[in-house]
Amino acid sequence: MTDRSRRSDALNNRARIVEAARAIVDSTATLRLNAVAKAAGVGQGTLYRHFPTREALLIELYHSDVELLVTAAHDLLARYDADTALSKWFDLVAEYARIKRGVLAALQPTDAHTLTAGGAGSIGDAVTLMLSAGKAEGSIRDDIDARDVLLLLGFLSRLEGSDAVEGVTRGLSVLLDGLRTRS
Amino acid sequence: MTDRSRRSDALNNRARIVEAARAIVDSTATLRLNAVAKAAGVGQGTLYRHFPTREALLIELYHSDVELLVTAAHDLLARYDADTALSKWFDLVAEYARIKRGVLAALQPTDAHTLTAGGAGSIGDAVTLMLSAGKAEGSIRDDIDARDVLLLLGFLSRLEGSDAVEGVTRGLSVLLDGLRTRS
DNA sequence: ACCTGAACACCGTTCAAGT
DNA sequence: ACCTGAACACCGTTCAAGT
Numbered sequence: 528m529t530d531r532s533r534r535s536d537a538l539n540n541r542a543r544i545v546e547a548a549r550a551i552v553d554s555t556a557t558l559r560l561n562a563v564a565k566a567a568g569v570g571q572g573t574l575y576r577h578f579p580t581r582e583a584l585l586i587e588l589y590h591s592d593v594e595l596l597v598t599a600a601h602d603l604l605a606r607y608d609a610d611t612a613l614s615k616w617f618d619l620v621a622e623y624a625r626i627k628r629g630v631l632a633a634l635q636p637t638d639a640h641t642l643t644a645g646g647a648g649s650i651g652d653a654v655t656l657m658l659s660a661g662k663a664e665g666s667i668r669d670d671i672d673a674r675d676v677l678l679l680l681g682f683l684s685r686l687e688g689s690d691a692v693e694g695v696t697r698g699l700s701v702l703l704d705g706l707r708t709r710s
Numbered sequence: 711m712t713d714r715s716r717r718s719d720a721l722n723n724r725a726r727i728v729e730a731a732r733a734i735v736d737s738t739a740t741l742r743l744n745a746v747a748k749a750a751g752v753g754q755g756t757l758y759r760h761f762p763t764r765e766a767l768l769i770e771l772y773h774s775d776v777e778l779l780v781t782a783a784h785d786l787l788a789r790y791d792a793d794t795a796l797s798k799w800f801d802l803v804a805e806y807a808r809i810k811r812g813v814l815a816a817l818q819p820t821d822a823h824t825l826t827a828g829g830a831g832s833i834g835d836a837v838t839l840m841l842s843a844g845k846a847e848g849s850i851r852d853d854i855d856a857r858d859v860l861l862l863l864g865f866l867s868r869l870e871g872s873d874a875v876e877g878v879t880r881g882l883s884v885l886l887d888g889l890r891t892r893s
Numbered sequence: 894a895c896c897t898g899a900a901c902a903c904c905g906t907t908c909a910a911g912t
Numbered sequence: 913a914c915c916t917g918a919a920c921a922c923c924g925t926t927c928a929a930g931t
Contacts (some may be wrong), residue, residue: 534894534895536895536896537894537895537896540895540896559922559923559924560923560924560925561922561923561924562923569896569897570896570897570898571897571898571924571925571926572895572896572897572898572925572926572927573895573896573897575924575925575926576895576896581924668884668887670880670883671880671884674877675877675880675881675884678865678868678869678877678881679862679865679881679884679885681864681865681868682861682862682864682865685861685864686861694857694858694861697853697854697858698858698861698862700853700888701851701854701858701862701885701888701889702862702884702885702888703888704851704887704888704890704892705883705884705885705886705887705888705889706884706888707887709887709893710892710893717913717914719914719915720913720914720915723914723915742903742904742905743904743905743906744903744904744905745904752915752916753915753916753917754905754906754907754916754917755906755907755908755914755915755916755917756914756915756916758905758906758907759914759915764905894931895930895931896929896930896931897928897929897930897931898927898928898929898930899926899927899928899929900925900926900927900928901924901925901926901927902923902924902925902926903922903923903924903925904921904922904923905920905921905922906919906920906921906922907918907919907920907921908917908918908919908920909916909917909918909919910915910916910917910918911914911915911916911917912913912914912915912916
């Protein structure tokens, strides 16, 4: 009984932390852990109990978004040739870059290997699949791996200001072209 | 007289700070300002007098390297067509990525506009010149500016570990291809 | 078990006091 | 004028004390 109420307290705290963190990261684009704890109305220690690292919190924040990108990669690959799938997937990433800057930080290779998400596998696996399919059909150069792609995509998280929207489009366009085989 | 000795003190301090910072950044790849002051044997305030921002110190550290890259861009452009010049310039950047990781941080757009260096003009100007020439000869796509290129090059500063060398080559190859017009 | 928040460590930045 | 280094502010992290 007390046991159960304790658990609901903990669950409640965890939910409040995530909610507060999401609000902060969406509005300020920075994530100060103590500020998260304060906004969530919990002690700093509680934050650490639930999320031992900043990365763990980021993953939790964007888990569903990342998973969406992962499943989208699989879906696109099932419906289109690899080149088109990759192109459309980049469009999706661009969309996320526009609305949720924070997702991009979670995509970076350092974090990515931890991002084994829940269901569909990691984002690294998804990119690997698209690249493999592209290499097989001859549309994508065969000397590049998923880690390269995620690393190159990192420019998205350094975009800032009003030119961000066009910058996303231009940068992704360059990368997509660069990943293709020369005709 | 005292005036002059003061000046030599100040100059000496400045040189010691730069030397200490270079040693630290080369060995540890991190730059803690208080550590620099301590290693240089000066007070923190002295560090701030000479270099009001961390960026100012980085620029000083890599001034000659950046300037070399800038003049190299002009030289290459004078001797080759734009496409070749850009390609060879990327090779040069790759070489710097291999030996001096820190230069790359100084290339990032945020810092770049301050990097008006001494002589040849900023690195942004140099890239702009190469891009313009490439657009004129039709080898480089015309919707990309220097800021885009420098931003995309940022992946270099996030490379780490043993695969860095091949990662540099692969990433730059993708970017170069992506910047070219499709045949 | 879980939580709180004081306390510590660390690093950048400022400034009063020296020469 | 220039320098020193104590002091402050800030933020991440830990832990003794509570319930």
